[in-house]
Amino acid sequence: MKKTSLLLFVLTYLFVFTIPFLNIKAETTFSDVNSHWAKLEIEFLSDIGVIGGYPNGQFGVNDDIKRSEAAAIIVRELGLPTEKSTFNDVPQSHWALEEIGASAEAGIIGGYPDGEFKPEQTLSRQEMAAILVRAYELSGNTEVPFHDVDLDSWAYDSIESLLANDITVGYSDQTFRPENNISRAEFSVFLARVLDESFKKVTPSLDVTGITHGLVTTNVNHQIIVSAHQDAEVVVTLNNVVIDGENGVYPLSLQNGENTIDVMASINDTKEKETIHVTYQPEIADIATIEPITISASTPVKELELPSTIDVVYTTGEQGEEDVEWNTTNLNTELPGEYEITGDITNTSIQATVMITILEVLPTNITINDHTMEILLGSQANLSYELQPSQTTSRSVSWSSSNESVATVDQTGTITAISEGKTEVTATTSNGLTDTTVVTVKKNNDTSIIRDVAAGMTKQDVKQVEQSDLFYETEDSLFYHNAYQFGFPANILYTFNSNSLESIFFSFEGVEYLSLDDLELLYTVLLSDLENEFGTADIHDDNWFDDQEDYVLRAIWWNTQNHDSTISLGVRVDDFDYSSSANILFVVQ
Numbered sequence: 001m002k003k004t005s006l007l008l009f010v011l012t013y014l015f016v017f018t019i020p021f022l023n024i025k026a027e028t029t030f031s032d033v034n035s036h037w038a039k040l041e042i043e044f045l046s047d048i049g050v051i052g053g054y055p056n057g058q059f060g061v062n063d064d065i066k067r068s069e070a071a072a073i074i075v076r077e078l079g080l081p082t083e084k085s086t087f088n089d090v091p092q093s094h095w096a097l098e099e100i101g102a103s104a105e106a107g108i109i110g111g112y113p114d115g116e117f118k119p120e121q122t123l124s125r126q127e128m129a130a131i132l133v134r135a136y137e138l139s140g141n142t143e144v145p146f147h148d149v150d151l152d153s154w155a156y157d158s159i160e161s162l163l164a165n166d167i168t169v170g171y172s173d174q175t176f177r178p179e180n181n182i183s184r185a186e187f188s189v190f191l192a193r194v195l196d197e198s199f200k201k202v203t204p205s206l207d208v209t210g211i212t213h214g215l216v217t218t219n220v221n222h223q224i225i226v227s228a229h230q231d232a233e234v235v236v237t238l239n240n241v242v243i244d245g246e247n248g249v250y251p252l253s254l255q256n257g258e259n260t261i262d263v264m265a266s267i268n269d270t271k272e273k274e275t276i277h278v279t280y281q282p283e284i285a286d287i288a289t290i291e292p293i294t295i296s297a298s299t300p301v302k303e304l305e306l307p308s309t310i311d312v313v314y315t316t317g318e319q320g321e322e323d324v325e326w327n328t329t330n331l332n333t334e335l336p337g338e339y340e341i342t343g344d345i346t347n348t349s350i351q352a353t354v355m356i357t358i359l360e361v362l363p364t365n366i367t368i369n370d371h372t373m374e375i376l377l378g379s380q381a382n383l384s385y386e387l388q389p390s391q392t393t394s395r396s397v398s399w400s401s402s403n404e405s406v407a408t409v410d411q412t413g414t415i416t417a418i419s420e421g422k423t424e425v426t427a428t429t430s431n432g433l434t435d436t437t438v439v440t441v442k443k444n445n446d447t448s449i450i451r452d453v454a455a456g457m458t459k460q461d462v463k464q465v466e467q468s469d470l471f472y473e474t475e476d477s478l479f480y481h482n483a484y485q486f487g488f489p490a491n492i493l494y495t496f497n498s499n500s501l502e503s504i505f506f507s508f509e510g511v512e513y514l515s516l517d518d519l520e521l522l523y524t525v526l527l528s529d530l531e532n533e534f535g536t537a538d539i540h541d542d543n544w545f546d547d548q549e550d551y552v553l554r555a556i557w558w559n560t561q562n563h564d565s566t567i568s569l570g571v572r573v574d575d576f577d578y579s580s581s582a583n584i585l586f587v588v589q
Helices: 002-018 039-047 067-078 097-105 125-136 156-164 184-195 459-465 516-534
Strands: 207-210 214-216 222-227 233-238 249-252 257-267 270-280 284-287 293-296 309-314 319-326 337-345 351-359 365-368 372-376 380-382 385-388 397-401 407-409 414-417 421-429 434-442 469-474 477-485 488-496 501-508 538-541 550-557 565-574 579-588
Touching (some): 067 097, 365 434, 459 488
Parallel strands (some): 372 434
Antiparallel strands (some): 257 270, 309 319, 319 337, 337 351, 365 385, 407 414, 477 488, 488 501, 501 579, 538 550
């Protein structure tokens, strides 16, 4: 018996709390409505007995409304005669059995092809629109601005009718969201607007034409044209000052520079605002001439005293000044000369120009780093110099030698020693300043290895007398470099046969820069040295061979005084390109 009583209590509790619209009057204020945005609409419908809240004191503002609940509300408000439902999913015990039947009979909320009503299914916003249009025979045509409502949508006409009757305005992002569920609070608001005009959402419908955002160059005949709902209050301000208009037309008197136009339309607490930003910049008729600028070369561009503004005359006759930005990217202040640079003037395509003269900085002094120099015969050395001041732009100098038979100098300051003696090498600047170095060419005092080498010497014997750097050694050869022979840097190759010295080959370095005349001079020097050592040679050929391929000078000594050997001297130039070598071959017999 106790179990039966408990079951009846639970069923009764569930039945009471799931009846969605018990007629609990608004005097018993719903606890979830007091500060809700739909408070007035909910209380209105509660006062006329159309809807109610739950026994727990709440209205359930955010609960999705069901099809059965919508049927009950509409039938109750319209006072339709009740009919028992014949839908196979609505049992005879359903709390809204008769309301569901009445709504279907009236053609307001019908069932589905499968014979069901689906009473517990939630209602969408587009279904709500169709129900209200059918229930209250709403109609009307207007533009549908919602980009989520297609023209071929089944609910398009119903949504259009709600718009035409000021029942809905949609969302601020120009959507209606037709497939979203509708809450109890939202349904209450839509129904209240149908039943009472005072709840309708009337917007100011502000529309502004005429002047637009951007730049204008004249200050005549500017205006904005404002259209709005007939009940809207319109206020237009220009730079925070209210301006008057007539028949929606507001003339504008712009000030130079930035202008802000605010248009406000309001109906009760609903407001719409549009702001337009306009820059008034009168056209420029003429610009001032900028005086030429003269600077010294190497002056940094950032130190140019270029004006940041320029005086202008406008087409209105007014005078003023505008900002100017100079184009100095390609200006090289290291190069003397005259240059015209341009500047971009703000808000106009007209360009400013200025002439800049960059003066050459000539040297006031030249100093060669070495004022005395000794170099060995057949070698080279380099001279350098300094100019004052350091920002001198004319930095080139010319070089000369007072005695080119002793040493020559090229235009890079490279000295080539030709013969023993002294010469003065002079550097001259573009404006005639000079400095001089005394160059002394000396013969190398090395002792000829020829005096110490004899036929039959072994590799070990040669190693004991050769003082140069051994570069590599093979079974039948020794190769030395960084040696000096006859006053010239040389490489030396000794060859052996059964560990017995057979020949010596000298390859003189640093002669490839010599001219043909210099090579002949070198040949003469070598020949003289060898004749001093071994006596007069048997000249094999004392003329240059000129066959466009090579040049050869050769002398041969037979049966020399101190050694039983044959010595061959040759100086050769390959391919007529001055890539030359000077070679001496000693064949020891």
